[in-house]
Amino acid sequence: MGASRPASVVLRPIGVVRSPYRTRTEAPRQGWFRPEVLSRVEVFSPYVKALKDLEGFSHLIIIYYCHLARPWQPLITTPWDTRLHGLFATRSPDRPNPLGLCVVELVELQGNVLVVRGLDALDGSPVLDIKPYLPTVDAFPNASMGWLEGRMPLR
Amino acid sequence: MGASRPASVVLRPIGVVRSPYRTRTEAPRQGWFRPEVLSRVEVFSPYVKALKDLEGFSHLIIIYYCHLARPWQPLITTPWDTRLHGLFATRSPDRPNPLGLCVVELVELQGNVLVVRGLDALDGSPVLDIKPYLPTVDAFPNASMGWLEGRMPLR
Numbered sequence: 001m002g003a004s005r006p007a008s009v010v011l012r013p014i015g016v017v018r019s020p021y022r023t024r025t026e027a028p029r030q031g032w033f034r035p036e037v038l039s040r041v042e043v044f045s046p047y048v049k050a051l052k053d054l055e056g057f058s059h060l061i062i063i064y065y066c067h068l069a070r071p072w073q074p075l076i077t078t079p080w081d082t083r084l085h086g087l088f089a090t091r092s093p094d095r096p097n098p099l100g101l102c103v104v105e106l107v108e109l110q111g112n113v114l115v116v117r118g119l120d121a122l123d124g125s126p127v128l129d130i131k132p133y134l135p136t137v138d139a140f141p142n143a144s145m146g147w148l149e150g151r152m153p154l155r
Numbered sequence: 156m157g158a159s160r161p162a163s164v165v166l167r168p169i170g171v172v173r174s175p176y177r178t179r180t181e182a183p184r185q186g187w188f189r190p191e192v193l194s195r196v197e198v199f200s201p202y203v204k205a206l207k208d209l210e211g212f213s214h215l216i217i218i219y220y221c222h223l224a225r226p227w228q229p230l231i232t233t234p235w236d237t238r239l240h241g242l243f244a245t246r247s248p249d250r251p252n253p254l255g256l257c258v259v260e261l262v263e264l265q266g267n268v269l270v271v272r273g274l275d276a277l278d279g280s281p282v283l284d285i286k287p288y289l290p291t292v293d294a295f296p297n298a299s300m301g302w303l304e305g306r307m308p309l310r
Contacts, residue, residue: 008166009165011163011166013164014252049230085207088202099284132301134303135297136307138258139296139298140290142290146208146211
């Protein structure tokens with residue numbers, strides 16, 4: 001175990017989500033269930049220079065903080081069936097570390113603002129990281145979905 | 156802007172990576188460039204119950220903390236060409252928030268240990284989240300790769 005392994009990790013938001021989803025009930029279960037909705041990722045000024053070359057990527061990975069998450073429980077029910085499932089086998093926002101992750105389509109880059117499609121984050125969500133989506137290592141279209149197989153709508 | 160938007164976010168590791176990659180130079184640029192290598196994600200006891208039902212998923216998303224990351228710079232070079240690129244258009248670990256993300260194959264679940272393929276994390280990396288990979292919303296095999304197109308090896 002590395003001596004430098006931290007007991008906790010402190011992160012600072014690099015931006016904020018502007019979205020039409022203002023409450024938990026307004027947000028879709030996955031961003032891609034509402035493909036007509038566009039959201040904005042507003043990147044704070046110290047980080048804008050680091051957006052260079054992003055416009056060439058059709059898709060991005062957005063990691064954000066679910067600031068309205070509730071305390072987590074190890075076993076939960078979901079909208080997809082009535083059984084209890086292990087939390088890590090779900091995409092519930094109510095996690096030990098409430099990190100949200102969405103693969104989004106980059107519609108437009110306007111200065112410090114990314115206009116994106118497919119984001120389910122609530123308005124005001126702190127953005128922690130932006131990564132380019134690389135189909136060579138990120139796309140596994142034939143992956144099996146365990147208990148969710150056949151239960152979740154396709155995009 | 157929500158009144159509850161935090162200036163910083165504190166996360167606690169839910170587990171730790173055990174991997175043959177002990178230094179930055181030993182680790183591959185992407186985990187899938189070394190598909191023969193297996194790593195272990197050891198989940199700490201308060202979180203083991205939440206692993207229920209994970210074994211049905213062929214692939215998982217692992218979010219970890221790059222504990223040996225260096226200070227970030229907005230423009231960097233990478234192994235793939237000689238030009239400067241915006242940091243957020245790269246997968247460098249040296250980010251404002253050094254979060255690592257890998258889509259891995261779940262080879263075996265043994266109690267609190269996930270044996271996985273495709274993880275590039277260094278030994279001792281704190282694990283922050285485990286999510287099931289959902290091809291319906293996570294797989295975009297035709298996404299375009301911007302400046303990386305044709306430069307990064309296929310898996």
